[in-house]
Amino acid sequence: MPQTDRLKTDCSKCAALCCVMLAFDKGKDFAFNKNPGEPCRNLSGHSCTIHDKLTQEGFPGCVAYDCLGSGNRVVQEVFESQSWQNDPRLMPVMMEAFSAMREVHKRIDLLRAAEALSLAPRDDEKRRDFLDHLEQHRWSAPELNEFEVGLALEIDIFFHGISKYLSVSPSAGR
Secondary structure, three states, rough: OOOOOOOOOOOOOOOOOHHHHHHEEEOOOOOOOOOOOOOOOOEEEEEEHHHHHHHOOOOOOHOOOOOOHHHHHHHHHOHHHHOOOOOOHHHHHHHHHHHOOOOHHHHHHHHHHHHHHHHHHOOOOHHHHHHHHHHOOOOEEEEHHHHHHHHHHHHHHHHHHHHHHHHHOOOOOO
């Protein structure tokens, strides 16, 4: 594993990307409706004005959400600490990059979990190669835009191929 855990969320190094990009509907997890791309009304700068009392204010969905470090990685790595708040023209590209980085990090999480499987040596080597690439690669916005139609698809095909390792015999657990 790299020295920096890519899946560790650090909101202090983000630009509140989840508080802007993600949509939610009023219900048991959220106190009001919010459209995608619309900054949350509880957002002030890059901080949540009710962060210390999210659950009490009707936002347990925010407490439960974890971007798996995608936001801080997009802001720090892809946009070199720039923010949509300082340059509103960055909003659409930062939102696209955040969405794509979430996909990168979901696959990192799955590839790490696949380490627990008894994979054939060839499959485990391929798993490690994918994982090393996703964690070590320094992503640009254009590369993230291409991720889902390129490398993500290749990784998904790999997961489909190793799904045989997930089979549990009917007598297991008896």
